[in-house]
Amino acid sequence: MSQIRQIALHLTAVLFLACLIQGELAWISELPGSRMPEEQNDADIFQEYQLAMESVWEELEWFPVPLSDTNPQAEVAFENSWMAERNYGGKRRHEGTDLIASIEQAGYYPVVSITDGTVEKVGWLEKGGWRIGIRSRNGNYFYYAHLHSYASDWKAGDTVQAGELLGYMGDSGYGPEGTTGQFPVHLHLGIYLPLGADQETAINPYWMLCYLEDRKLVYAY
Amino acid sequence: MSQIRQIALHLTAVLFLACLIQGELAWISELPGSRMPEEQNDADIFQEYQLAMESVWEELEWFPVPLSDTNPQAEVAFENSWMAERNYGGKRRHEGTDLIASIEQAGYYPVVSITDGTVEKVGWLEKGGWRIGIRSRNGNYFYYAHLHSYASDWKAGDTVQAGELLGYMGDSGYGPEGTTGQFPVHLHLGIYLPLGADQETAINPYWMLCYLEDRKLVYAY
Known part of the structure; x- marks a missing residue:
């Protein structure tokens, strides 16, 4: 075999294996001027993400903490703490929004479901x-902590309506079952989309x- | 050179070139049990998208159509028409939100910039x-049509402040320069993120x- 023929054969093998390693042979038939597969993939993911976000926005119905019919001082405050640092249980990022009670009394504020859905998880963490944790109609996960x-x-599988009373705001957590008082009374709200490897992509509520x-x-309270 | 040595050399070359073609050598050092590169890529894209969305939300300052100080009837209505069909210029999807004037009079309603930014495009389309088209501080594109x-x-490069008067709502477009009256008076708002192959990913305003x-x-009007 001539040296040139050998080199040509090797180059063909290299290209063929490179295609296999990339997990696709698609670019061989790609038309000139069309997008690269990687960019196309990115666009698909943007599109998927965007549709998933739309599915959350569309199903939002009620603010999770109702007003009091008698006490105008009963308010909640919240700010954008997306990805702020949290230290309990190791350094981690805040994947949600805290609604802080103006009246520091566990069990006082009602917490209602933002959306229609089904109870998926309940109990201590x-x-x-x-x-x-409520799985909404559109398949998104609303986590009230x-x-x-x-x-x-509540049992897993119970149906809930948007605006239905789920429970009362407190200060439970950061320890074994029943621990309270480790932080001020507040509601932590998390929203997770069924996207990505673990089907649990947190978004900023x-x-x-x-x-x-x-x-x-x-509500009457 | 023995045949085995030749094969080994070729395999090394194949792997090396495959890495180059993939545009990364990272997977060589990937730990067992870590995510597949593709899934990691998806997660990175979600993350990129999410940060880009945050960058838009954070810079929003003013509704694009001010209230009138004298005329409470001067309102605008808008609904979620994301990806609704549009027919002018071929079938296409609506990449924006229309703000419809309650008073059908071109040149009546002021239109202000939602964000700080710089004029990027101006003139007829x-x-x-x-x-x-205003390029915001965070690099997003706000398109008022x-x-x-x-x-x-206005000239490209002019600085604008959030809330600054850009122009007046009308009914121009859908034809050669100066065409009006092809549809009711409204403001079309588009928001584009510098993401994806063309750096122009439309989001739902x-x-x-x-x-x-x-x-x-x-505003006084």
Whole structure:
């Protein structure tokens, strides 16, 4: 075999194996001027992400903490703490928004479901305390943590309506079951999309809470 | 050179070139049990998208159409028409939000910049009519279309402040320069992120306009 023929053969093998390693042979048939596969893939992921975000926005109905019919001092404050540092249980990032009670009394504020959905998780978590996780109709996960108590004996699979009472705001968590008082009374809200490797992509609830501020129920408390 | 040695040499060359083609040598040092490169890539893209979205939310300052200090009937209505079909200029999807005037009079409503930024594009577009495109501080593109007229003789590079008068709402577009009256008076708002192959990823402005509804300036008109 001539040396040139050998080199040509090797180059062909290299290209063929490179294609296999990339997991696709698609670019061979790519038309000139069309996008590179990687960029196309990025665009698909943007699109997927965007549709997933739309699916959350569209199903938002009620601010999670209703107004009091009698006490105008009963308010909650929240700020954009997306990815702020948290230290309990090792350095980690804050994947949610805290709604801080103006009245420091566990069990006082009602917490309602933002969306229609189904109870998926309920009970104690070391970091989350008494928590409830609602899977919405569009398949998104709404995580309400640090509750004082539950409004009913929730079981996985129970249906909830947007605006339905889930429980009461508290200061549970950061320790073994029943731990309270490790931080001020507040509601931690997390929203997770069924995207990515673990199907649990956290998004920032802050802007959604801003949107819901004009959508508050009034409860007797 | 023995045949085995030759094969080994070729395999090394194949692997090396495959790495180069993939544009990265990173996977060589990948630990067992870590995510597949593709999944990691997806997660990176989610992260990139999410940060880009944050960069838009954070810079939103004013609703693009101020209130009138004298005429409470001067309102705008808008709905979520994200990706609704549009027919002018071929079938396409609506990449923005239309703010529809309650008073059908071109040149009546002021249009202000939502963000600080710099004028990037100004002048006539067949689909957009008299338009102005503002590149915000965070590098996002805010596109205001179908204007009746401009507030000043804008040039690319001019600095604008959030809340600054850009021009007046109209019904220009859908034809050669100067065409008007092809549709009701409205402002088309588009928001584009510098992401993806063309660095122009449209996002849905609807939820951002909902957020800005509580942030309206009052102008004399």
